[in-house]
Amino acid sequence: MRFHLLGVGSIGSLVGFHLKRSIRAQRAHLQPLSRAQARKNLLLSNLDPNGGDSDGNSAAANRALVSHIPPHVSPFLPNPTDTSVTLHVRQRLFAKQIDRRAHNSILVDRAGVRGVESGFVVERSSAASDVVSSLVRTDDRHRRPAQFQISRASGPSAASTTYDAPIPDGDGGVSLISSIEGRYHDPLHSPIDCLVITTKCDATLAALRPLLPRIHPWSTVVLIQNGMGVMDTLLDRCFPDPETRPNFVLATTTHGVWKKAPLNVVHAGIGELHFSVVPSPRGGAQGLEMELEAEMAQRSIAAAAAAATEGQDLPPLRKTAGTGWDKFAAAAEEEARSEQASSSAVASRGIPGQTAADTTTATATASTTDSTAAAPLQPLLDVGGIPDVASLRTLRHTVSSLLALPLNVQWIPVREYQLKALRKLAINACINPLTALADCKNGDLYANESAMDAMWSVCVEISAVLEAQVRDHLARHQRRRGSRGGKNRKRSGSSGSAATKAATSTTAVQGEERGQVAVKSRLPPASSLSTADLLMRIGEDGRPALDPSLTARSLYNDVQRAIRTTANNWSSMHADVKARRGSTEIDYINGYVSALGRGYGVETPANDLLTNLVKLKTVKLTGS
Structure with a gap:
């Protein structure tokens, strides 16, 4: 599956960074890196002369990232070996301002520690002003015209060419939609599985137009923006037909991020990221929001409590038959031991070897976690509740991938969102x-x-x-x-049956008691x-x-x-x-x-x- 990121400002860079890091950690968990690849990652992590990335490329860091993925989410993640992240950047910005040493990397500074994630696939687009600029700008170092390679469709023939075998992009990503259809395209022309849009609201329509031919009805579009009305504009101007419009996810975040330089941001404040799936007829009568079963919800809450109080990992994974993430499942004995350890850790409220002040802090944290676990703000929604059909496959993988990000992500019902x-x-x-x-x-x-x-x-x-x-x-x-009631009265006539009169009498007697239920029943389904x-x-x-x-x-x-x-x-x-x-x-x-x-x-x-x-x-x- 290929994730596409449109808008690489502060929030876009933060989301892309952690999405890529999560995919890399999953890959390392499935197949440990060779010594040569580990050395390459170490060199890339040392781009910063002040110390580089001290927390992103170690085996322990990878294990921690994977182990903190909620147990109800991991079975629905896309196969990381053929998953990639593509950045859509403007040609002028990319060529003029971004450090060429890190041309496919995103740098995130947090609490004085710099994190570097590389290996992004980059697709460049150009506005008319960028083309004019490329004709007049010269390279200061070599005093010759700068070379621009505009990644733009060369014509309808290139987009319509199909292949029998998948053509992975630079990071091994393969279009999930192409795999389902059995028709593969060049990576620059393949259907977009998931498009995460973090551009400014006023720039969304113009930035999206060049990508519209690649938006498939089975695609998923994620909007992470400040204002409101963007989706209404897109539905009106780009996707007027409900049968061919993609799946939509709306998201909002309270993370504090500011841009230090292009593709280099500072994560100044930890917040939350909430998202909701826009209701769609594809979800059927039950919709797409189904609550997680009580047993699995308790396991997820207990695992989160253990991670918050003692930093314990989730149950270790063992290999079984299957491919991708299906090759891993939690062992029953390890699950039982982990749940027992989580319960005892929360109940004890203390950690051996702590001072009085540390114990007080741990008690407060555990109490907060207990109250949150006992009465969560919202019930956990089940990723498995999204039907496993072709038109919703990218939505399923998108939701699970968002929930796997270490950004305090929560999937909430559309009303609460x-x-x-x-x-x-x-x-x-x-x-x-x-x-x-x-x-x-x-x-x-x-x-x-x-x-x-x-x-x-x-x-x-x-x-x-x-x-x-x-x-x-x-x-x-x-x-x-009233209109429907008038038509029904005309059909039934003025004589009314005894059963109708009795029902009317009962309603009048119990009207006060049943008032709230009656109003609720008149509201349309979710x-x-x-x-x-x-x-x-x-x-x-x-x-x-x-x-x-x-x-x-x-x-x-x-x-x-x-x-x-x-x-x-x-x-x-x-x-x-x-x-x-x-x-x-x-x-x-x-x-x-x-x-x-x-x-x-x-x-x-x-x-x-x-x-x-x-x-x-x-x-x-x-x-x-």
Whole structure:
């Protein structure tokens, strides 16, 4: 399977780095490296003169990475021997700014330690401005025109040529879709199995267009972005036909990352990465979100608790018949011993040889882990619940690969993801434009009266727009019910049967007791939920209402917490304005709120003003 990464900024580089590292660790676990390959990796890891990668290429590090993959995830991972990661970069950026020693590597600095992952496959694209630049730019070292090799389809004949045998890319990756179809293409023209998009929202459509011919209906597209409305734009302009559109995964992250140089980032703050699978008719009546069985869920929770408290590995793996990850299965005796050790470790709350202060810390950590394990925020979703059919095979492997990343990844139901995304939208709508306009850090907004007033106005408008969306949805739903009820009454006539009258009487008597159940039964199934459905909850009076986490006061409190947590950070929109990108993501943040307001007849003056001011500042700085 081939993973493609579109957008190699801060988040894109972090995800690509850990995805490649996870694949390499799985390969080393299946087949240990030869001495020559180990020496090559050691040389590549010493690119940094200050010490290189001290944690990425050792056998112990590989074992730790593999052992921390949840037991309910590992059976569904793609075969690492034919899995690769491809970076899509612009020709001009690649040729001019990236160190040629690390032309296929990503460097991540974390807590003073530099990690290096190499072996990426690189596909280069060029805009018109890049082609002009290549004609006039000269190589300073040799005083001759620089050589550009643009990886672009040479014509329809190249894309239509098929082969009987697989053609692996530079890292051994083979297209999973091509393998299923039995028709293989050149790696530059093969269908894209999984496309992870981490570009700026305003640049997504232009960056994706050259790759559209390679997006297969069985492909999976992962969107890890700040704003909202990107998927709606893609569905409207690129994938209007539901039968031929790919699978979609939406993701959001709270990891703190900033770009030091192209393909060189600093992982400044540990956060979380939450994702959800967009509902699809391909999932059938049950949908794609099935909870993990209780026994397997307890094993995963116990393993996570053991790793958090004592750093214990998951059960060792033994070889059995099969290929790829199917060659490994946990031995029953080792499982029992591991679960018993995990339980005793959590119960004892202590580690031999610790001081009093260490024991207190371990107790607090274990208590937190116990509370989390006893009452997890969300039930674990089962990767095996995704049907093993050709159209969902890449989705299955994508979900398992994301869950295997050491980035605190969690697969959550689509309703919970939508709530998280909207709350993050409110945070971005308050912090990003104000820091860009005031040229300040996030923390400078805290306790500033003018900033507080502006942020409160933004939160009030967002909550009002979402509430109007819910009301509009309920009104249309009631109109449809009334229309269907009128047709049924005309068919049945005015005489009504005794059974109908008895049922009506029973409903009237028990209406108060059954009110909540009745409202729930009127809601559509999870596989067909609209955005308005996802925002609703059932109130104490049994009537649908806006989720309490989306009220103005709740959103405002989220913004204040985010400001205090990221006080020393510069917002991404401030960075865009400072770097004179020529555009920002304002249309997908505050502009998205304004568009919803116009659609539902709600005035949004604060969001309208911030949107226009940011655009004005962008035009003024760029002179366009």
